[in-house]
Amino acid sequence: MLEKPSSGRRATTHTTVTSGQNLEEQLVLGRVATLGTSRDNTSRLTSVEATRLLDAGKLEELDRRTELNNIASDEISNLKKQHERLSREAREDLRACREELEREREAMSTLKATMSHQSDSDLTLAAENTALKARDEARQSQMDADTQQIAELTRKLQEERQKNVALNWEAMRNEALRRKLHNTIQELKGNIRVFCRVRPVLPSDLSETSMMSTSTEDAKKLQEDMTANMIFPDHCDHKEIVLRSSSKSATGQERIGSYAFSFDRVFEPGSTQAQVFEEISLLAQSCIDGYNVCIFAYGQTGSGKSYTMEGGSTDTTKGMIPRAVEQVFRETERLKEKGWEYQIKGQFLEIASYNETIKDLFGKGEIDKKSEVKHEIKHDETGSTRVTDITVVDLHSPFQVKTLLASGQDRRSVATTLMNDCSSRSHSVFTLRLSGTNTSTGESCKGCLNLVDLAGSERITTSGTGTGGRGNDRLKETQNINRSLSALGDVIAALGERANGGDQHIPYRNSKLTYLLQESLTRDSKTLMILNLSPLTRHSNESLTALRFATKVNNTTLGTAKKRVRRS
Numbered sequence: 001m002l003e004k005p006s007s008g009r010r011a012t013t014h015t016t017v018t019s020g021q022n023l024e025e026q027l028v029l030g031r032v033a034t035l036g037t038s039r040d041n042t043s044r045l046t047s048v049e050a051t052r053l054l055d056a057g058k059l060e061e062l063d064r065r066t067e068l069n070n071i072a073s074d075e076i077s078n079l080k081k082q083h084e085r086l087s088r089e090a091r092e093d094l095r096a097c098r099e100e101l102e103r104e105r106e107a108m109s110t111l112k113a114t115m116s117h118q119s120d121s122d123l124t125l126a127a128e129n130t131a132l133k134a135r136d137e138a139r140q141s142q143m144d145a146d147t148q149q150i151a152e153l154t155r156k157l158q159e160e161r162q163k164n165v166a167l168n169w170e171a172m173r174n175e176a177l178r179r180k181l182h183n184t185i186q187e188l189k190g191n192i193r194v195f196c197r198v199r200p201v202l203p204s205d206l207s208e209t210s211m212m213s214t215s216t217e218d219a220k221k222l223q224e225d226m227t228a229n230m231i232f233p234d235h236c237d238h239k240e241i242v243l244r245s246s247s248k249s250a251t252g253q254e255r256i257g258s259y260a261f262s263f264d265r266v267f268e269p270g271s272t273q274a275q276v277f278e279e280i281s282l283l284a285q286s287c288i289d290g291y292n293v294c295i296f297a298y299g300q301t302g303s304g305k306s307y308t309m310e311g312g313s314t315d316t317t318k319g320m321i322p323r324a325v326e327q328v329f330r331e332t333e334r335l336k337e338k339g340w341e342y343q344i345k346g347q348f349l350e351i352a353s354y355n356e357t358i359k360d361l362f363g364k365g366e367i368d369k370k371s372e373v374k375h376e377i378k379h380d381e382t383g384s385t386r387v388t389d390i391t392v393v394d395l396h397s398p399f400q401v402k403t404l405l406a407s408g409q410d411r412r413s414v415a416t417t418l419m420n421d422c423s424s425r426s427h428s429v430f431t432l433r434l435s436g437t438n439t440s441t442g443e444s445c446k447g448c449l450n451l452v453d454l455a456g457s458e459r460i461t462t463s464g465t466g467t468g469g470r471g472n473d474r475l476k477e478t479q480n481i482n483r484s485l486s487a488l489g490d491v492i493a494a495l496g497e498r499a500n501g502g503d504q505h506i507p508y509r510n511s512k513l514t515y516l517l518q519e520s521l522t523r524d525s526k527t528l529m530i531l532n533l534s535p536l537t538r539h540s541n542e543s544l545t546a547l548r549f550a551t552k553v554n555n556t557t558l559g560t561a562k563k564r565v566r567r568s
């Protein structure tokens, strides 16, 4: 704190200085008065003495003033020093105070910010808390709703389960009915059916005439000339084919004949694999239902038998075998829902026409003429057929079958090369055996699907038969083919006669093929023959012979097929 100068002292000093002036005059006047008085008293003072006294008074006054001035200066200097010290102290105090104030302000501002932040946090927390509470309430009500919904769904599920059980039984009854109806339809259609398929003219057919360099128009004309006169008059049901063919009479005169044939279905050259399979799929279905089915591709070499049965590598061109396999797997999978479990096994073999030997096309070993295993056909008392030492594969998927068939075809090529033979000189038989059991109904069934690519049906004159050596082999081979094909026709004819009440012996043993297919060539089984025809004029006579053979087969009725069902 600043120390205030004493006002009393100052006042005294001031009073002294101020009254000094008056005092001086008063002193002089007092001396004069004293002198006057002394004069009065002593009789009279001189004026010199009065002046001397006045001067002395003045000097004394001056001294006293000087003295007072000095005292005042000292006092002022002291006061100044004191003032400076006090000012310095005051400034120091002020600075300290300011600093302290600044710190306090900063602290205050920090505190305010903290408080404001705290308050914001408080607000946020309060808002969050409110939101959480609201969410919690919403969740709680959602949970209540869910619980109610679960209870409702559980009730509905229970109802649906009950309905499902009822529907399953209904579906099983319907499946049995469907099988019955399906097979009634098949029976009405006849257990022997014949389809006729004419292949299109191929670029290779044109090149054979060495006319490839001709113009497009010439090629078209050539194609027309080459194409046999085949007419398909039935545009509605597609069941008829008319072949106009020229032949020589005994006297050498040319006769033009028009021959009309009718089959269960006639496929024109533009027909697709899918259209053909549409008609065949029902037979594949029958095999799943427990029937024995045989599908033959019949026709001269190059007429399209292998194309129809195996087909090409694309989805559009794949043939009947891959399509039937796919359908079997698709259907057996679907039937799982209805309690059916199927086991599918397959074998693929070839019967060479030359010596009627069997080759295992699913076999693993080397194909070698010397070390060839001799396979024999055996029938047991239950009517089942087996081929000794043949590879029977458990089949699980269409892809597996596709791979197996491809390697089978490779083995077939190796075998035919070794035999100096060609594929058209042998029959190939792909067999699918299905056995199914229904765990719900206790039913079980066994079916067999044989897909047969027959050897070329051409007659001796057109098969390139020469004389001596290989020519004799060819002759024997062609005779064997014709024998086995006519044995097939004989078996079918005998079955037809038996079905019509005759007591005909069925000559299964007349060929390896019929003996092998014995269990599938009965009145209890279903047979389809696909007659493949070449569209070319030069094959007209072969086509006519084949059409006649197929008609003979088509006119045969086998009676009613029987399903091979066992009840456990």
Ligand SMILES: Nc1ncnc2c1ncn2[C@@H]1O[C@H](COP(=O)(O)OP(=O)(O)OP(=O)(O)O)[C@@H](O)[C@H]1O
Residues within 6 Å of the ligand: 198, 199, 200, 202, 269, 299, 300, 301, 302, 303, 304, 305, 306, 307, 308, 423, 424, 425, 455, 456, 532
């Ligand atoms: N419907 C068709 N559409 C297109 N091409 C076909 C058709 N039918 C057959 N072919 C073709 O005709 C040629 C002969 O057919 P394929 O080999 O199937 O006759 P094949 O009767 O089996 O003869 P082989 O008895 O010699 O085995 C093949 O090139 C085949 O691709």
